[in-house]
Amino acid sequence: KAEEEAARKKAEEEAAAAKKAAEKVAGADAGAGSKMSRDAPTVKTESGATRVSVHCDETKLGELVALIGAAPALGSWEGAKALKMSTSAETYPNWSVEVPPLAAGTEYKFVIVGDGGNVRWEPVEGNRRWPGGGSVLAKYGQP
Structure with missing residues (x-):
């Protein structure tokens, strides 16, 4: 029970720190890498937007996960x-x-964005490729 409470508290602290870190994101080099295809299953949403979910347990207090790519969005x-x-x-x-x-x-x-705005790039060779709509489910660091 103590472990569950500690995990819950850590997650709450991470969420609060992620909000704070979002205000401090600084620029970073692209490091685009090679062009390897990485498709993911999709499900169409009513708004036409794509819901992106990633499992990433590599963040520390004060860090957040962000999506970065070639498109202005x-x-x-x-x-x-x-x-x-x-x-x-x-x-x-x-x-x-x-x-x-x-x-x-x-x-x-x-990418993982640190409290000071430093960016840690996902350790995946090349770049992922957008599936074209629906939803994207991924695990950080795995193609």
Whole structure:
């Protein structure tokens, strides 16, 4: 029971810190890498937006997960403009965000953004490729 309470408290602290870190995101180099195809299953949403969910338990207090990519909606590979994802005490370590429609094949990656705005790129060779709508389910660091 003590472990559950500690895990819940950690998740609550992470969610609060993620909110704070979102205000401090600084620029970063793109490091786009090679162009490897990484497709994910999709489900169409009513709004046309894509629901992106990623399992990432590599964040520390004060960090958040963001989506970065070639499209302006994903920050055009600029760390300060990356699309911040959110989590909560109930959903951690799962992070999510709704993304406006993007062209199929748009390149993107997940990044971890630190409290000072430093960006840690997902350790996946090459870039992921946008599936073209619906929902994206992924695990950080795995193609």
